[in-house]
Amino acid sequence: MHCVIIFPPLPALRLPPYTAEIPESVILSRNESGTLEENREYTLRCEVKSVAPVENLQIIWYRGDTVMAASTNQSLFSTVAVGVGEDKSQNVTASLTITASRKHPNATYSCAARLNLNATVKSSCNNETCTYTTEAINDTKSNDTQLEVWYGPDIVSNIGNVSLAVGDTLELSCQADANPRATYTWTHNNVTLRNENSSTLHIESVSVDHAGQYVCNVSNTVDSAQATMTVEVYHYLIIKNHSRDESLAAGDMLELFCHVDAKPRDTSYTWTHNNVTLLNENSSTLHIESVSMDDAGQYVCHVSNTIDSAQATMTVEVYHYLRIVNHSVNTSFIAAGDPLELFCHADANPNSTSYTWTHNNVILPNENSNTLHIESVSVDDAGQYVCNVSNTIDSEQATMTVEVYRNHMVWIAVLLAIVVVAIIVIVLVAYQAHHMKNKTGQYKFTNLVKFRSGSQNGQVAVANGHGA
Known part of the structure; x- marks a missing residue:
């Protein structure tokens, strides 16, 4: 027993001192054992042993370090006197009703007894003089009692309805708040999915078979809950x-x-x-x-x-064409001995064209280009020439006629030359003949003898008596 002597604050009033008894112990208990169930009411009892004066007693209720309530109404206290004589101490029991809530699933509760005494305490006296001090009386606190609240699962989040494409990843979730911890099962279109016992359902690549209704079933020993989700799997x-x-x-x-x-x-x-x-x-x-x-x-x-x-x-659509866009004139006149060149040019698709030439319906070997060349034509080269052009799809041809004539001008020129030469020869012969005749008539035999003899003497005789 711990007693404190309280002196009145005004000694002049000559009030006698009195004794305050600090509680021997404070004990917190409740009306039933075991875990608490959510939303049920439970009564906590705070038993204060041997305290006085009761009229100054206050019971403080704590949840953790937070004050829940303070009981000061003595009419609600249950008291039992335990003191003898001047000892006014009593055992006091106070009650508090709480409602179990998941907000405080494992809270610690306690109570404390507080004597509200604003008294002056005499600390020392010397002869008839005393010294007084004010001293606060500490609360007497109970033991801490942890109360666990059990509650059924409350699904706090779920992914809801889902629409996704074939091949996408499906992840469904239903998180539940529960105590004790909840267990999970999943069903798909009323069929239980094996090995799916967590709060998350994961399918890496969905197919149309994964469409339908999924139910997340959550339960513990208190209650159960479920969340329904619809999955639409589309494809395109x-x-x-x-x-x-x-x-x-x-x-x-x-x-x-x-x-x-x-x-x-x-x-x-x-x-x-x-x-x-x-x-x-x-x-x-x-x-x-x-x-x-x-x-x-x-x-x-x-x-x-x-x-x-x-x-x-x-x-x-695949189209093609082959056309001869240009070729030699239809009829060519050429003199024998002159060079001959014929041509035919084609525009074609496919452009891998090939050429052949015929002369009077006879194929000309080694003539496989778009040009035909004869260095010196003869009358045998006259006639019809055909240029045949072809590719893998089509063919075209162009016809040309060649006429070879003899070169009469050459013969005429030769004859003219012969005639001219003949005329010149005849003229020269005639002239010579005429000249010689004139000279033969002027010379005499005697003159000739003189000429000869004069020559021997170093002189020359000139006809008609003319000297050199």
């Missing part, structure tokens, strides 16, 4: 774009394509040409390096995945 296969209809020339390069957006993404491609499947064509692009007339027609790109399929149709 759309050809976003593809080649337009093509019109191109034979020999050109052809490239067709069809691009898709699909779920699932694992698409496969096949191509058909005029309803015939093209082998080894299994990509989104069809490539033909050099088209021919056989490549014309309808092309279909078939695209599919595990769920759906689509197709795109394209029409390809």
Whole structure:
């Protein structure tokens, strides 16, 4: 027993001192043992042993370090006197009703007894003089009692309804607040999913079979709860774009394509040409390096995945041409011995053209270009020439006629030359003859003798008596 003597604050009033008894102990208890169930009411008892004066007693209730309530109404106290004689101490029991809540699942409760005495305490006396001090009386606190509240699961979060595409990742979650800790099970379209016993359901790659209703079942020993989620799994296969209809020339390069957006993404491609499947064509692009007339027609790109399929149709037109755009004149006149050159030029697609020449329906060997050349023509080279041009698809020809005439001017020139020469010779002969005749008539034999003798003497005789 711990007693404190309290002196009145005004000694002049001559009031007698009195004794305050600090509680021997304070004990917190409750009306039943075990865990608390949420939302039920429970009574806490605070038993204060041997305290006085009771009229100054206050019971303080704590949850942790927080004051919950303070009981000062003595009429609510249950008291039992334990003192004898002047000892006025009593045992006091106070009660507090609490409602168990998940907000405080493992709270610590306590109570304390407080004597509200604003008294002056005599600390020392000397003869008839005393010294007084004010001293606060400390609270007497009870033991700490931890109370655990059990409550059923409360699903605090779930992902709700989900819409996703085939191949996407599905993750459903339902987090529950519960004490004791809750257990989880999942069902899909009323079928329990094995090995799915956590608050999260994970499916790496969903298919259309994963669509439907999912239920997260949460339970503990107190209660159970569930959350329902609907999963919609959609899929699509759309050809976003593809080649337009093509019109191109034979020999050109052809490239067709069809691009898709699909779920699932694992698409496969096949191509058909005029309803015939093209082998080894299994990509989104069809490539033909050099088209021919056989490549014309309808092309279909078939695209599919595990769920759906689509197709795109394209029409390809392959055109060709071969025309002789220029050639030698239809009829050529040429003199024998002159050079001859014939030509024919072609514009063609495919442009891999070949040339042959015929002369009077006879093929000319080694003549395989667009030009025919004869260094010196003869009359045998006259006649009809045909230039034959062809490629892998078509052919054309051009006809030219060559007439070779003899060169009479040469003969005329030769004859004229002969005549001229003959005339010159005749003139010269005639002139010479005439000249010689005139000279023969003027000389005499005697003069000749003189001439000769004069020559021997170093002199020359000149006819008609003229000297040199």
